[in-house]
Amino acid sequence: MSFDDWYRQDRLPHIYCAGCGNGTIINCTLAAVDQMGWTKEETVFVSGIGCSSRAPGYIVTDSLHTTHGRAIAFATGVKMANRDLNVVVFTGDGDLAAIGGNHFIHACRRNIDLTVVCMNNQIYGMTGGQGSPTTPKGCLSSTTPYGCVEAPFDLCELAIAAGANYVSRWTSYHVKELEKAVKVGLETPGFSFIEALVQCPTAFGRRNKFKQVADHVEYLRAHSLLKAKRDRMLEQGETVPDDMYVVGELARRNRPALGVKL
């Protein structure tokens, strides 16, 4: 088996734009799921609304494509009702952090045994490029035509503060690292949150001076700062530039979890 065996072939081709980063994240997630040795019968994918949330529709398992922001609440019902199911949630920055923010922090607090993979493209892609809670300050979108003036959420810090057992951040550049992180997330009892920064050439890159998809991926690589390095910088009293994304394993702990297989 490989990640490819988990795709629902009769649903392809997918809706994602040329150059979209979501496919990379879905591949990494399915590769990790495949390495777990899970069967298709015992695995369920759940999502909300947005580009990222279309992913479960391309996967052969049982899947629930729900309402905007509510994926984690639906997934909580699935998992609590049948703990033998492995439940993975696909979401995006708008789905998770705007309309679904409350469900997100409460699932972290409950530390319920779900793995949530967030494709953070820092924009509302499906509706044509509106600003999201993770749009960086100054960036252009159709609803921030003079530059975003609001501060973005740090989704991982939010998950850590709210109590998730496992939290990790990578980008669509870091394929191997991401795959490994998802696998650790799947293995860890309790709430696992993996954020993957992705390029969205159609809605974000086009407005924000990324002429080529590769330029944006290179930007994500160049602006990634390994957690270990960030920690060293802080130790030495250096300032961490605020346009850097701290990547790596950001939290791994063993708080009591809810809904774990008996």
Next chain:
Amino acid sequence: MTRTEFWQGNTACAEGALAAGCRFFGGYPITPSTEVAEHMAAKLPKMNGVFIQMEDEIAGIASVIGASWTGMRAMTATSGPGFSLMMENIGYAAMTETPCVIVNVQRGGPSTGQPTMAAQGDMMQCRFGSHGDYSIIALCPASVQEMYELTAKAFNLADRFRVPVFLMADEVIGHMREKITIPDTVEQVPRRELVKGTLPFKPESNLVPGFPQFGKGFGVHVTGLTHDERGYPCATNPKLHANLVQRLVDKVELSRHDIADYDVINPDAEQVFIAYGAPVRTVQQVIHDDQDQDAGLLRLRIVWPFPENALKEFKNARRFLVPEMNLGQVAREIERHAKVPVISLPKLGGELHTPSELKAALEAGG
């Protein structure tokens, strides 16, 4: 052996659900429905069931729908403000044909309104509250006994028609205590499973598809988008959308006379009350006091889908009198079907109609 208890309506509701095999409750506390959640919180963990208090009512109904896809009988309970929050996912349940039971112990609205007073102001919201066309089933208990029986019945209807089913109670019935007889067993009609090899959203002859439970290898994709019989999104095909929505409505509406549940009292009467929920109690008192038996009663246990054939049971009816704890929400539905004048007798404020108010309405039509 049946046994007798002296219970509050909300307790009876929770016990009726447990007797019907409900093993999942997801919800959020709200007056005057909270005792349902509290009772489930006490009982479910001892019965291999799941109680989870969610962060809001949106999440409450979402968790119920998720649980239902694992094959569990699942419910939530709320009141007006929470009911408003649930509307989004109630539409999702209708579109995805997810069986679930939603209890609404109605209080005075709009908005926060009267948390501790009774009303029937959500009757139209339960029928039409979420966007788009769909159909649901709504039951209205008028006693503690019916809080038990109709809750149990709601689960069978939800599984049979694969729709959200509403128990539209009110604060009076929810908080009233009276004698209740608990039966030995409660009939449980299980969900019909999808026949392997059949498309997951292909309806059977009753317009309802078999249920592909999660975890059984069906590999079903469930989406709130317009979908074809495979369950795949197909949101820009006009004919497919029209057929799907028409079926979601028809599977309930074409069975409305089969679903109907009502009592006909004094079928020869010229003046006929039509009532559901708490106002039934006042009408029963008026009829009891009325030595000449001038007044009849059509007492609805199921309001939606509306059983219009029931009106024909009263051959001599000159007027229908409809006491409701709202400004005439169901009276207008009756007007659509009745051949004789329909007199709405609305009462707001949270108190029941008094017998003298209803007697005055009878005398006015003398």
